[in-house]
Amino acid sequence: MAEPDLRAVTPDLRSGARPGGPVHELLAPRETALGGSTVVRRLLPNLGRRMVGAWCFVDHYGPDDIAGEPGMQVPPHPHMGLQTVSWLHEGEVLHRDSLGSLRTVRPRELGLMTSGRAISHSEESPREHARLLHGAQLWVALPDAHRHTDPAFEHHAELPVVTAPGLHATVILGTLDTATSPGTTHTPLVGADLTLTQGADLRLPLEPGFEYAVLTMSGRTDVDGVPLDPGSMLYLGTDRRELPLHARTDSSLLLLGGAPFEEHLVMWWNFIGRSGDEIVQARNDWEKGFRFGExxxxxxxxxxxxxxxGLPLKARGRVR
Incomplete structure (x- = not known):
């Protein structure tokens, strides 16, 4: 594929940056149990920031040694109003859903589930599994025009790549440079897995109308001059045409971006709606065995x- 455009960028706007322009906002994770022996670092939603484009949920887990352990064990549960993205660096996850899908997702393969109006699924490490488990679970909010669509599951084992000296980028969703993922999207966004070799020094082309964040999966990298350790996520704001990256070690990053999502959402448990009443109805339907399938x-x-x-659930914007 084509190499990233390495032309000079426009002047850095951080000094006196206008609201909505480039920023450096380090998002601190909070740990929570996901299932079995898996503990995740939750980075979105976060205190002060709920979304990056349509990306509204980011969990980073591992690398965990699950030899002799069950690994990930997430029982059947419902979703509505969103897409889930399963992304692995090590290990495997077995996906089952109420459409009848049964698929093992492996490293650098895209498992993309569109809940639409209603779906349920489970995620687990296969009985015979690799020693290490390392990956990310991400959600994308569906816009109002598409949130009642039919549920669907996609698996893409082959994804497009962008290369440059010291960089191998896999395009998970959306478009990076000239490469476009086959995964279905409903808003302008991008998700890319960036693998950098030690000493790599480059500028990644960006869409200035998007807002961006970078999650460090492994290694140590300077992102626009900010050193990041594994498990940390840096929100970068908008109005960027390129992103300077320097790899202090062999490193892997997730680049997440998209057009700022202007709709107000109610996010609770595994549901995304537009009103508290919708969430209450979805919960009741799940508990009674309606609508979400089996x-x-x-x-x-x-x-x-x-x-x-105890308090009413209210729709909120992308920033708390």
Whole structure:
């Protein structure tokens, strides 16, 4: 594929940057149990920031040594109003859903589930699995025009790449440079896995109308001059045409970006809606066995929905 355009960028706007322009905002993770022996670092939604483009949820997990352990075990649970993106660097995840899909997702393969109006699925490490598990689970909010679409699951084992000296970039969703992922999108966005060799020093082309964030999967990299360690995520704002990257070690990053998502959302548990009443109805439907279908083949009970909060659920924008 074509190499990134390495032409000079416009002047750095951080000094006196206008609202919505380039920023450096380090998002601190919080740890939570995902299932089995898997503990994740949750980076979105975060205090002060709920979204990056349509990306509204980011969990980073591993690398975990799961030899002799069950690994990831997430029982059947529902989704609506979003897409899930399963992305692995090490290990495998077995996906089952209420459409009847059964697929093992492996490193650098795209598992993309569009919930639309309603779906349920489970995720687990296969019985016979690799020693290490390392990856990210991401959600993309569906815009109002597409959130009631039919549910679907896509698996893409081959994805386009962009290369340059010291860089190998796999395009997960959307377009980077001249490469476009086959994954279905409903808003302008990009997701890319960047592998950098130690000493790499380059500028990655960006879309100035997008906002961006970078998650460090492994290694140590300077992103626009900010040193990042594994598990950290840097929000970069908008109005960037290129992004300077310098790899202190062999490194892997996830680049997430998209047009700022202007719709207000209610996000609760595994549901995204536009009103508290929609969320209440979805919870009731799941608990009563309506609408979300059934996942066959998972060895265990499905998840029960948590209790609703005492206060009304209100729609909120992309920034808290």
């Amino acid at each position: 996942v066959h083949g998972y060895d265990g009970a499905r998840l029960r929905a948590p209790e609703l909060p």
